[in-house]
Amino acid sequence: MSTSLKRLQGRVALVTGGAAGIGAAAVRQWVEEGARVTFTDLNRDAGEALARDLGDACRFVQGNHTAEADNQAAVDATLQAFGQLDILYNNAGTIAQGGIGDMKAMRIEEVLRVNLLGPFLMVQAALPALRARARVRQCAILFTASVQSLIARPGYTAYGASKHGIGGLVGSLALELAPENIRVNAVCPGPVDTRLFRDGTRHIASDPAEVASKYMAGVPMGRFVEPQEVAQAASFLVSDQASAITGAMLPVDGGITAR
16 A cells, blocks of 8 residues: 555654554555555565565564574564664564364463463563663554454354463563553454464455455454454554553454444
């Protein structure tokens, strides 16, 4: 999407899970809006291809956000390339369906590690650089949460717990960091037609159209949310246009949470 807005001119962002889906949409939009962006992902091929496409304003660092050393390497690479860090976007995550009796401990631990512990560790790694920059200019931390950070659904027990945990983390960090000129918010997407969503719902039906119909039936607007729509909300929340907003969990869900 081409935009004339330059809301992020002069800003430097670090995005996790930036090679595809919502993360890639945000990386592209933020570069278009004037930011310089480092992003991480496990997928080296997709990450390198996106970085090549976006040019000098973008850097890719292969990494796993649940690994403290990888997180520090991403922060260090950002500072080396661009000299500052203004925005952290904790976007990387996983989807898991299963009720309380359906999931083994190993899978539960994996969901919580990817969706909750990883973002926590990424904030710890980025915070010194954000604090240093916030002495000069307001900084922002953003999370990709979920509608399941705001409402509960049966059959998503571990996933719902992990995403509700993000809501608690956003609120706690917002209060802790407000005196330090750092805002903390989250976008809460409904169903988004990404590879992650398709992989996570493949067991529901063999026909992707059947899966889509099932999920769209629960969305008042009757369609999937597009990755770019989440990226647009994310751009607003990390920009100066949202300078008085912190601790917000913004639904981008086609009306699901309005019921």
